[in-house]
Amino acid sequence: MEINWKNKIKAVILDMDGVLWRVNEPIGNLPEIFEKMRSAGLKVLLATNNSTRTPEQYQDKLTQFGVSVSLEQIITAGMATSFLLEKRYPPNGKVYILGSDALKLTLQQAGFVYAEQDVFAVVVGLTRIINYEMFSRGALLINAGADFIGTNPDVALPAPEGLLPGTGALLAFIEAATGKKPLLAGKPYPTMMEMALKRLEVSPQEVLVIGDRLTTDIAFGQNAGCATGLVLSGVTTLSEAENWKPEIDLIDKDLESLLDQL
Ligand SMILES: [Mg+2]
Structure with missing residues (x-):
């Protein structure tokens, strides 16, 4: 990837569990992190492979952490499945x-x-x-x-x-x-990415996908030609991340530090 790829990033697709929180414990100062992304002009989309909660439930959880997002900013695996069905039936x-x-x-x-x-x-x-x-x-x-x-x-x-x-x-x-x-339908498959790019109105080269799992989050971004960022605040160790091919663009301890690299 060319040296100035960071300048092209207009949007981030964030995984939630292991990136924003662990169970019910926020990772870092979430209101501050979201404000930083907002003031940097980044569009933010939250994408999870969990299909057991509705977007409204995620919105409520974020509200409890002091973060306000619109329902349009949340995509679950259930919604990606719905998107897939709508195209077929x-x-x-x-x-x-x-x-x-x-x-x-x-x-x-x-x-x-x-x-x-x-x-x-x-x-x-x-x-x-x-x-x-x-x-x-x-x-x-x-x-x-x-x-x-x-x-x-x-x-x-x-x-x-x-x-x-x-x-x-x-x-x-x-x-x-x-x-x-x-x-x-969910990560790392293309249906969820198609839905995400449609919502964000950007091209894959303008997106940084951030997550804590290699086979879903990182593969999801790489399959689509997006830049990728791996946070070590979830299920992946540093050596697992460093051994992953193709190479991940950014690796850091948590979301806040990773965004500071942009
Ligand atoms: Mg995760």
Whole structure:
């Protein structure tokens, strides 16, 4: 990348967990960090692979940390999935959803209708409420010709008690049962990037993608030709970050220090 790439950056796409906070603990002085980005003229978009919360819930969480963002600035994996479905199926299309209430709400708001037969697609996102019968229905519908769609690929979910099974683990269950691979919407896949660039009204070369996970956040930016920044305040160590190929543009201990490099 040429030496003056930093001058081209007009927007940042930020991951949230591990970048802005750990569970309920903010990382750094968030109001000050957001004010710095605002005064630098940077457009800010928040993008998460979590499909279990609505944008309104993220907006509320940020408000509690003293940061005010508009709903337009938040994209979840559930919304990227909705964007993917809108491109493929007619309005009011029927879909079977194995996922959270937030995912169901997001797809319903986009006009899709939850159904248990004659569906265009089986949509799978993270949910803590799932049983054999629901998995079976999903598998049977896919075997009968419905598309298999997943919100995000993350196999593990960091939690205070350790790593819990993530969306990717639920997808693997159905993949094993059907022999089909899911089409995915969240990071690092292009659907979420397409949605983000549309919101930001910038080109990929004008974007810095910042996150704490290599295979989702960093690959997400690199796949699209964006600049990338890795913060060490989340799940990745410095040596893992330094060994990642292609090379990451910026690596720093946290978001505040990383933005100071711009
Ligand atoms: Mg993260």
